[in-house]
Amino acid sequence: MRSMRMKNRVTLKDIAAIAGVSATTVSLALNRDDVLTEAMRRRIRKIAAETGYTPNAAARALRGVRTKSIGVVINYFDNASFKTVISGIEEVTNKAGVTFWVAQTHDQLGREEAQIRLLAEQGVDGIILMPCSDAYAHLEAAAAQFDIPIILIYHNFGNRFGAVQVDNLHGATEVTRHLLAALPDRPLVHLSGLQGKSAQRTRTEAFCAVMRELRPGVAPEEAVIPVQRLTLAEGYRAMGEALRRHSPPLSVFACTDNVALGVFKYCRDHGLRIPEDVALAGFAGIDTLEDLGIPLTTVRIPDHALGRAAAERLLECIDRPEKREDCAVITLPVSLIIRESTGGGAQPAAPA
Amino acid sequence: MRSMRMKNRVTLKDIAAIAGVSATTVSLALNRDDVLTEAMRRRIRKIAAETGYTPNAAARALRGVRTKSIGVVINYFDNASFKTVISGIEEVTNKAGVTFWVAQTHDQLGREEAQIRLLAEQGVDGIILMPCSDAYAHLEAAAAQFDIPIILIYHNFGNRFGAVQVDNLHGATEVTRHLLAALPDRPLVHLSGLQGKSAQRTRTEAFCAVMRELRPGVAPEEAVIPVQRLTLAEGYRAMGEALRRHSPPLSVFACTDNVALGVFKYCRDHGLRIPEDVALAGFAGIDTLEDLGIPLTTVRIPDHALGRAAAERLLECIDRPEKREDCAVITLPVSLIIRESTGGGAQPAAPA
DNA sequence: ATCGATAATTGTAACGTTAAAATCATCAAC
DNA sequence: GTTGATGATTTTAACGTTACAATTATCGAT
Numbered sequence: 001m002r003s004m005r006m007k008n009r010v011t012l013k014d015i016a017a018i019a020g021v022s023a024t025t026v027s028l029a030l031n032r033d034d035v036l037t038e039a040m041r042r043r044i045r046k047i048a049a050e051t052g053y054t055p056n057a058a059a060r061a062l063r064g065v066r067t068k069s070i071g072v073v074i075n076y077f078d079n080a081s082f083k084t085v086i087s088g089i090e091e092v093t094n095k096a097g098v099t100f101w102v103a104q105t106h107d108q109l110g111r112e113e114a115q116i117r118l119l120a121e122q123g124v125d126g127i128i129l130m131p132c133s134d135a136y137a138h139l140e141a142a143a144a145q146f147d148i149p150i151i152l153i154y155h156n157f158g159n160r161f162g163a164v165q166v167d168n169l170h171g172a173t174e175v176t177r178h179l180l181a182a183l184p185d186r187p188l189v190h191l192s193g194l195q196g197k198s199a200q201r202t203r204t205e206a207f208c209a210v211m212r213e214l215r216p217g218v219a220p221e222e223a224v225i226p227v228q229r230l231t232l233a234e235g236y237r238a239m240g241e242a243l244r245r246h247s248p249p250l251s252v253f254a255c256t257d258n259v260a261l262g263v264f265k266y267c268r269d270h271g272l273r274i275p276e277d278v279a280l281a282g283f284a285g286i287d288t289l290e291d292l293g294i295p296l297t298t299v300r301i302p303d304h305a306l307g308r309a310a311a312e313r314l315l316e317c318i319d320r321p322e323k324r325e326d327c328a329v330i331t332l333p334v335s336l337i338i339r340e341s342t343g344g345g346a347q348p349a350a351p352a
Numbered sequence: 353m354r355s356m357r358m359k360n361r362v363t364l365k366d367i368a369a370i371a372g373v374s375a376t377t378v379s380l381a382l383n384r385d386d387v388l389t390e391a392m393r394r395r396i397r398k399i400a401a402e403t404g405y406t407p408n409a410a411a412r413a414l415r416g417v418r419t420k421s422i423g424v425v426i427n428y429f430d431n432a433s434f435k436t437v438i439s440g441i442e443e444v445t446n447k448a449g450v451t452f453w454v455a456q457t458h459d460q461l462g463r464e465e466a467q468i469r470l471l472a473e474q475g476v477d478g479i480i481l482m483p484c485s486d487a488y489a490h491l492e493a494a495a496a497q498f499d500i501p502i503i504l505i506y507h508n509f510g511n512r513f514g515a516v517q518v519d520n521l522h523g524a525t526e527v528t529r530h531l532l533a534a535l536p537d538r539p540l541v542h543l544s545g546l547q548g549k550s551a552q553r554t555r556t557e558a559f560c561a562v563m564r565e566l567r568p569g570v571a572p573e574e575a576v577i578p579v580q581r582l583t584l585a586e587g588y589r590a591m592g593e594a595l596r597r598h599s600p601p602l603s604v605f606a607c608t609d610n611v612a613l614g615v616f617k618y619c620r621d622h623g624l625r626i627p628e629d630v631a632l633a634g635f636a637g638i639d640t641l642e643d644l645g646i647p648l649t650t651v652r653i654p655d656h657a658l659g660r661a662a663a664e665r666l667l668e669c670i671d672r673p674e675k676r677e678d679c680a681v682i683t684l685p686v687s688l689i690i691r692e693s694t695g696g697g698a699q700p701a702a703p704a
Numbered sequence: 705a706t707c708g709a710t711a712a713t714t715g716t717a718a719c720g721t722t723a724a725a726a727t728c729a730t731c732a733a734c
Numbered sequence: 735g736t737t738g739a740t741g742a743t744t745t746t747a748a749c750g751t752t753a754c755a756a757t758t759a760t761c762g763a764t
Contacts, residue, residue, distance in 0.1 A: 023744095065722070
């Protein structure tokens, strides 16, 4: 029993033989509701169910039919936003009977290109991509060659591709204003990500704009300390750098919660109190931090809604090819969450 | 230029036409090194590269050729182990030129079944599965119907499937012994996961065995407090339950780091000090906790090696079908990490 | 030059599905 | 009871690739 391998998947032809009809009839019975006799359709579907028939996706794809699958490409599987975006995507695709494949790029252009290509070769109907840089030539090539739509998330390339992002401008402006207002007497530095991607660039620019407005005495560039990657370790390193420029008390705006965690650790290791010695804010709230007792002021971004929006747009582009010309960039709102790392709820975000 | 969609992917036949040879020759040139003239092979490969040819995966799969892709199915994308297992898998598959698709089951049997089926239909050569229960009928069915191997991770179904797991018995025994030795005067409870899966069952059994040996006065069952899911919230709830049975000081062995985090939070919220009032140990170390300043005693499990081992075994089964009969369960060693949540490094694990 | 043997290349068929065209059945209307 | 029209079903062909059998080219030995 166990060793009996039924190597041969049951196929349309098999069912056709059992039912005494043609393969086409079986195909029609299984895929259409408007064409065969009710009785015939039911009879064939019953046989299909009993024999455990499953359509051969390869044959379908070869025939040029939708595979009802999409690809999702992100930088790292352990990106803090990943699980939430994915759940948003899943919500939409599940409802539409579409499955998705996930791949990671390690934030390397070569891998991004390879993964996109692989997904396309596997016959996905479209791709949701968190790009690792501003480069897009390979994306245009792939989209054209395989004739599939690509929707970007978190970043945008001007209006070259459809994209869903968050309001980095507003978020970073708010955080910066908050830090300056809450602790007007302290120097403020910004631990800033590499400027190769739109989201990071926008945050940094917003920071500089607010600084120019409210701290006219300081050259904003002086207050920007670059981190090479958005990691805890880099945040730790950059915080050391910051303290070489300013002695506490000090305010810090980290471009990412992950980077902010590096600052937390640095302070713990060096006996600096938050917020007394170092006021700290992050960005792109890791929502588990609160439960872990890490009260970080941050900007919460709507990862779930972003995933939903991206999936909805992609499915629309797949169904209606004319929609692919629409390269609008959707920007979702963000919200400032004030916690103890910047002095606690002293300044409510809005009157109750 | 941009609007020019070259709907037609270049195919073997196209290259054949350009080169003035047959499609078969092109296929040979691209896939084999031992059959054509060196010159011919080079000439054709050059054309293929220039035209941007990519093989049609669907056609290959239909022909019954390996797709060089495998499926990885886990419970949740935000499972703390996920990113590390995946990186282990990726290391092996990358080297072999194999890609993988990832899917999640939400720990629901129905979804597990559906995802496996979908992956199989897409033509993967094999599947690595973190099962959501002890049920395996659907797995045997899928493995037989699609003639693909399945390797389990983290859990095992006796010797019915090849599996790679960690030494839960040893790990749980060590933690329990450590807690009893470090704090001999306190009551000890175990927050225990649902017993439907082998890993959780083994941990609970190990706990009970040690208790029977070293605390003969207590019925081990009395010391077991079940959690319904392996979440922080459930850990929080269960901790309340524990404190209804025993007043502090108390020792707690949580079946999972996630559950232990719930205990941490409970203690923070209720003014209980760790380890003074509550000594706490977890399992399956979340390696970021240390950096976050959460000094949890735990059992570190080798997620990366586990991913590697599973991928290696799967690829072997794919290449050599006779290996599929080998349903051995590989058990990887674990290590006890002692931190402050059980009183710190007072008891070194082994003499230096 | 012719034959044999070996290497290089090609033609054919098939994988499972479905769009489109073709055939067949049914039945109302004259 | 033949005609037309409508609906149900089938035949044919094709998607791109590769295993296999068949063919053709090459070249050394006679």
